[in-house]
Amino acid sequence: MRLSQLPLTTFKEVPAEAEVISHQLMLRAGMLRRLASGLFTWMPLGLRVLRKVEQVVREEMDRAGALELLMPAVQPAELWQETGRWDLYGNLLLRMRDRHEREFCFGPTHEEVITDIARRELKSYRQLPVNYYQIQTKFRDEIRPRFGLMRAREFLMKDAYSFHLDHASLQKTYEAMADAYATIFTRLGLRFRPVEADSGEIGGARSQEFHVLADSGEDAIVYCDADDFAANLEMAPALAPATPRSAATQRLDKVSTPNQRTIDEVCDLLDIPAQQCLKTLVVAAADGGLIALVLRGDHELNPIKAAALPGVAAPLRLADAAEVQAAAGCPPGFIGPVGVTLPVIADHSAAVLADFVCGANEDGFHLAGANWGRDIPEPETADLRNVVAGDPSPGGGGPVRIARGIEVGHIFELGDKYSRAMNASVLDQDGKESPMLMGCYGIGVSRIVAAAIEQNHDDNGIIWPEPMAPFQVVIVVLNPKKSESVTAAADALYDDLQNAGVEVLVDDRKARPGVKFADADLLGMPHRLTVGERGLAAGQVEYRERRSGAEEKLALDDVVKFIQAKLGPAPA
RNA sequence: CGGGGCAUGGCGCAGUCUGGUAGCGCAUCUGCUUUGGGAGCAGAGGGUCGGCGGUUCGAAUCCGUCUGCCCCGACCA
Known part of the structure; x- marks a missing residue:
């Protein structure tokens, strides 16, 4: 993409409405615009990031055997009344009426819809297990939307729902989803941790959250380096002290x-x-x-x-x-x-x-x-208290540490809560009706984008993990108007890299070098190439890595190879 | 929902107390000079001062009301 063709406005100043760094930087970088409280437009560069995250999620869900479908964003009240959640969900539900005065809500989640699908489509244990997923816009009318994308009202979520005849099958899929999630966050280049979690209002048995580690995270997570214990602070058990009480020595x-x-x-x-x-x-x-x-x-x-x-x-x-x-x-x-x-x-x-x-x-x-x-x-x-750093790990490995995390994924063994309420059952081997067991598995796709920035930024702007970056490489062209040879070299480089399958943004705007460097840093592409008269005279362009700031001069002919090596093998 | 704050051009702000017909920086447009880390000069465009109602000869400014946005909300024991 040519930056000269993109109406991009970046800000030097921090918009007053933005509290957290991810929100500030996305607004400043022109990737996101606010429409109303908790509602955002994804501008072209931001959308590329969202789509990349979405695609990684999709690929790994498919690989794990899940089946993509797409359910309506708007849902009829009757389904929610079947499970009782029409009343329980309260003001988080955005409710509306159609022209016939029939009640609907904008879906905050899709357990009811998927269970309805399952009870219509799945009749025999032979069809099980099935794991359906979708990547869909949800709406939750949060009491207080805040932190930009981190707690928006409208957001993009991947939600999956699995159906099983027995608990062993549910566990198998649950484990497969846990593995898939770890692969997803690893592929996205994020530092994360799975933790034992409270299953909360959704109900059910086992539950794990996946947290992106960032100092600004809303959740405290407790973990131990010496064993594999990791839990949300809400859930982390505080062991009873091993040493007995000492005798009283003082008088009251x-x-x-x-x-x-x-x-x-x-x-x-x-x-x-x-x-x-x-x-x-x-x-x-x-x-x-x-x-x-x-x-x-x-x-x-x-x-x-x-x-x-x-x-x-x-x-x-x-x-x-x-x-x-x-x-x-x-x-x-x-x-x-x-x-x-x-x-x-x-x-x-x-x-x-x-x-x-x-x-x-x-x-x-x-x-x-x-x-x-x-x-x-x-x-x-x-056990009444929150664990504190240094407490002994329930895993037995030694003292625990506490870090901040942003919850980006959550998996549950739901059991038969919804299938019973909605009468979703199959015939088992003996020809008997048996309510299906369910699991549900969510990933906050749009929240991942914010979490990635919270975890990866510096004073100059965003530092995208390579797999999420809107473009892999940005070419900064210095004074293209002044020098035909610079323009020609940049254009050639742009073509060569694109032909090599590299995603390239070329900054061919008529702007001063300082402006382009500053915007390149703000936008956060992991790799930057600078084409200027000075280097070109020596047949060179300059490479700079966004994260480390390390620079290197490259011969023109070596650039494509060099970048390909930096990017590593294409993901399978 | 309770408490607090804010609302003036695309962004950041001043002006409001003490009423007199709107200003600064950034951004945008034009020209000239500049050109390796957010240039300089000259000029230009852009604002129902959040909405409505009131007071007044006159309201961004005073009064009322509505709306929107932002922040905080067991952790005192």
Whole structure:
């Protein structure tokens, strides 16, 4: 493509609406334009990236034996009413009516539609297993769209749904999808990690997320270098400490801590570490009462673990100040387990503390030298907290590390949730009706584009992984108007590279060199060739690698070979 | 949804408090000079100042209202 033929406007300044770097850079590079909140137009260069990601996904899904189809973006309410999700999905569903006042939604996902297809098409176990997939635009009316493409309302997703007679078959496909996903993200040139995940609202048994590692990621993922443990922070178990509680040595002492509401404030005042404090959180109980959850002062409550406890209301709800006052007789900052009338559940780490500080259940006072068993009944214990870096890995390999990740893929063993609700069954070997087991496998195609930039950029702009770059090579032509020979050389190079199967963007605009270099960096093509009078006089062009900035002078005749070597073998 | 902020040319902003008919930088167009990391000079085009209503001789500016966009939202115990 010739840049002179593309109306490309790049910005030096960062558009005020863009918060995250991927959004800023795509706007600045003219790859993306916003239409409304969470709605974007993919401009020509950006679309090339999206299509490349899409194509890699498609190839690997096909290779894994999945069958591509395309379902409608708009779906009738009746299907959603069959599974009950018409009501459950709430405001995330964009609803609409047609001219006959029939209700529809713009599909946020396609379990209902595919299950409807499956129950019509699949009648015999002999047809199974089947894995259908599509690459389709979805719409979720997010409460707060943000971060550009990372949490857009309209987005491009690959979703696959598999159907099975038995669990062994489902597991086999699930594993095949996990493998395919790893291949996809590897082929795209992204640093990623599969992690054990909460299956959340979709329901079902096993579930894994695939995260692109980036400091700006919304999710915390916990992993261990020494074993293969990796999990979303939401799901990562915190093991109970191996060392037993030490004996009490201090006497219980009431200390004045006026207006010291936070752990930090109390610790500062008393000059003790947060690990020697307890924090007590009051949450709603399932029976309508309240429950006190006790954590070590330096630990954070994990709301998913807490809500999963029997007796605790799900979803988790923290008591407000008035409820705490009524239950414990003090403001929230001063509550503690000693003498409290609420049921107490302590985190494993909190339960092994001795001689600790906690709230005194009296405004302005804490207790020091408190001990379980002596001052407080031995508590019920549970895993309540978020794992922190350095905790022992559940895999047994050693301390865990925590990294930020952007969720770009998610696979589930769904089971029979939808097939039962929608009566999707086949006849088994014995001629008996059997509800099909399902798996579902999603990839956020448009989100991958943003995640790739979050992971791969510098101060000058985007650094596309080669397989995603809109073009593999950009040719910067210096002062083409001034020099016939430069223009001729650039044109020849352009033709030669294209004939060799290389995707080339040639910057033949009438612009100053500085502008072209800056735009080349911003747009992020991995390989740059510069054709100018100076080099040409010596029969050379200049090569520069975007990521490293490494430069090299090349003889004109060697360029095609050189670039081909850089690009490596074409993917199979 | 709750809280906060913003809305002035394609982008970034000033002007609003103290009302007098809109300005700067970038971008765009023309010409000349320049030409290896976002050039200089000269000129030009482009704005219902988010919408509606009100106050006023007069509103970007004051008042009301609506809309749009952005940010934050258990982590205090």
